[in-house]
Amino acid sequence: MRFTFDGHAYRGEPGDTLAAALLRNGVRVVGRSVELGRPRGVFTAGPEEPNALVRVGPDPMLAATTVELYDGLEAWSLRGKGRVDPDARDERRCDKGYLHCDVLVVGGGPAGLAATVAAGRAGARVILLDDQPRLGGDLLNSRVTLDGRPALEWVDGLELPARVLTRTTAVGYYDHNYVVAVEQRPHGERLWHIRARRVVLATGAHERSLAFPGNDRPGVMLASAARAYANRYGVRPGRRAVVFACADSGYEAARDLADAGVEVLAIVDPRPDPPPVEGVEVLAGQVVTGTSGDADGVLNGVRAGDRDFACDLLAVAGGWNPAVQLFSQSQGRLRYDEELLAFVPGTSAQAERSAGACRGLYGTSEAIADGYAAGAEAAGQSGLSGHGPRVPEDDRRPPRPPAAVWSVTGPSSEPAFADLHRDVTVADLARATGAGLRSVEHVKRYTTAGTGADQGKTSGAVVVGVMAALLGAQPGQVGTTTFRPPYTPVSFATLAGRDRGELSDPVRTTAMHDAHVARGAVFEDVGQWKRPWYFPRAGETMAAAVRRECEAARTGVAAMDASTLGKIDIRGADAGAFLDRIYTNVYSTLPVGACRYGLMCGADGMVFDDGTTTRLAETHYFMTTTTGNAATVLDWLEEWHQTEWPELEVSFTSVTDHWATVAVAGPRAREVIAAVAPGAVDLAFMRYAETDVLGMPGRVFRISFSGELAYEVNVPWRHGRALWEAVLDLGAVPYGTETMHVLRAEKGFAIVGQDTDGTVTPQDLGMSWIVSSRKPDFVGKRSHARPDTARAGRKRLVGLLPDDPAALVPEGAQLTSGEGTPALGHVTSGYASAALGRSFALALVREAEPGDRLTAVCGGEAHPVTVCSPVFLDPGNDRRDGLPLTVEVGPYQGEPWPAESPAAAFAARFQAASTPAARLREIAFEPMWEVRGADPGMGLALGPSWWLVTGNVPPGPEWVDVSDQRTVLELSGPAAEEILITGCPLDLHPSVFPGHAQTFLGRASVLLERRAPDNYRVYVRSSFTRYLAEWLLDALGGIYP
Amino acid sequence: MLLIPCPFCGPRDETEFRYGGQAGIAYPDGETTDGEWAAYVFMRDNPKGWFHERWFHAHGCRTWFTVERHTVTQEIR
């Protein structure tokens, strides 16, 4: 396999990591340290690597010890810090997936494998994660035997009753046994979200280093790493070696290195009475006191006591640290083990158990035995009682306790590094404690020790040991810093997955969206909705377009897509009584067929939402909400009903996506209505008619948000485009949200969330008239009598006229009565008005009366303004009834636009993307109803007393027609479930999934139904259909062979 | 990511829910002093330990319900 490093061409072997391949090619210097620019070499053979950080493609910083070599790989060393190349092309397709299991085993070494076998045989659903391409853990790196055979034969002979994910690193352990892992896949990473009943952590241990002068030279390496390169990769990490063995693993490394052809000159062991080693000198009671280097800084000598050894490899065995990072993330408490000289898992905080080396059981056989026990226990078996698998016997002696040596001071002038990655030396730590820092957390922040990409995996114990010595304490008293996710670095691309670009957040669109695009609308984001902001004609500026649209609405007829307004169907004998308690005004006495504008307040008395609610029948109301608040209002209604007034018989059904709504406004609006909805032409103001619209059943409301004669015409979603095209064909000028804002502001209509901010009462808006004093109570009523709410001098809604009629006062401008005086309020809306021939503004301001002079200050500008009534136009509401029909208007004769489902435009793309593995299509239109109360005996249960019925069945009396509220997509084929788990957090296992459920798919709320194995239906709200269709197409494109 | 037991749907991820704050805050009956009313509107407990709180399964069955959660260990019972 060919690869390049810093532009030089090399060859490696399949199975190499980049680090192994570099060592294979004799590359000793692999980078420069981050602060001091010192040459550094490969130090470890795993994710704990502090030195060998490289840039590969768009990845600015990867550990070369974790990069699998591939043909053509190009890697670059880091000079100091990593840098993101904003121009790098990232071809990866990262995504995510959700998994569920009874037992999650993290780590595929001896303990984890044994746990997997035991839990799987006990019948548990098991997932096994391991970060390496091949299972075995440290057995891959060692030459240990089991029952006299190479240990990997035992690994290869195991039947693993589990979903096994290799190349997968668990990086985060969160509440309620939620583990997040990153899988390296050929086309990009997958972020797995795994929910487990029980977790077995078998994460192994990391060898640690210790601090001695010159311990950072290329050629100084952990003994376990030297052994791994020799045994696993067949790479000699040096020719002549000295082993610094504070722990017995150094002896194993010495033996393996010697067998691999490395000349081992000496073993330096600080402990007394070391065992003899054939052919190698052992310096007992000695330590390495310094190193020397060649012109490049690469190791060429080691000093131990009064002895100097000419060598190019120093293998350091400082002892082992159980890899307790995930355990600690799970909020488990660590305990310092005085014999192991390491922090080990103490008390678990979750349904979790550590097994094997990660709790200090370093022997292979004892790790396997512990794994069997942990797996059986996790699967719910109490003890193995002799029936478990036999534990094979390894060929190693029990290790002696390691030497309690954390740092060596010597005569050398070379720095002794505690943290190689952050270039933190023993002297730096001494400065920190000398400055009075006692807590390891403070020392970490002061010195940055442990804050590198490696998070101090090899250095943490050294820092604690050195601090303990400096403070005259025990390491257990010093403690560790908090381990936080992620365990290894995770790129933002991985976290983002497929939620990028168009899919980064759902875009909700209306039935008329394509029509708006075709007319060149400029869109505005309102919540997740795309709404036309204005409709510029060729070469027209925004100001000119808005002026033209306003003029059309004030002098002719104009139309707006109002489909985004929230719409809630409210039914029940107590619906009126319920609304009386929610709104500030009265609805129980509203005549059938009448509409009423209403305000809702929070319990704190502040305005929360507004809209029009219409009484369709005695026990049937239809509520509209603001676009941005639709979901919040529905939640609000259900909260009060369920938690305070469950005795009221009332139910709520969202029909926002069922209806497409066109607002037709202007003195000539009646002409358009006469053509599209003749039955509504004689509607009085604030009245409603259920009538044919273009021959389809529709609803027309005569309500106005502009002061002009206006109608809101509703048809089922699939006819929305037809209605819109007909209305425009009849001469209505399309207008967007900006014109809507200008028109309403001219009339002084406040917009909740723009002219209010959660501190504004109806009285503050000058709307005391809408607050009933006759009702015994409504939400917020008592708060209106609170001293602060009732006091004089609160900010109130006023109008402002700038002295300069051309000056646009910016929203947010502060209002003062003179220089150096405190702000009295701020501008909430400011526009240029065609009708007024000048600019104007709305503001919330205190202690201001009409005629008062104020200054609006924003940035470097100050606008003198005069306070006035917020109603700028037609205070007598004389324009409300528009112009009478002067000509006979017949029904609309144009060719009707065909009915369109929200997914109709995707049919060809669905077909093209479908494969034998996964097929995607839209299910043809069928009537649908939501049913409340008594079980209809059919359909899908959505909640308590709540069903969705689909099909051509005769509807019950109070069923709510929601035929157009949802679109049904079908995903089928053997890969369907694997696609769904990339966006659906539910457990779809047949033993758990009830057949259908409301949940998420991607970032859209859906109803997911399994019709048959490999056949799913996804019911998605019509406005989310485009998003979900794109999401599914993107997912289908992600099935790799 | 908490796993919250919905009484209708069973355990679901926290992202499907809306938090509803402390449970058992009754709407005051009859006349209230300003202080009593303010306590109802604004004052909530914030214990270190077990806490009765409301959750709303907004993206599922749309049921409001009460659970007891330990604010330190996140245990739910």
Ligand SMILES: [Zn+2]
């Ligand atoms: Zn639920």
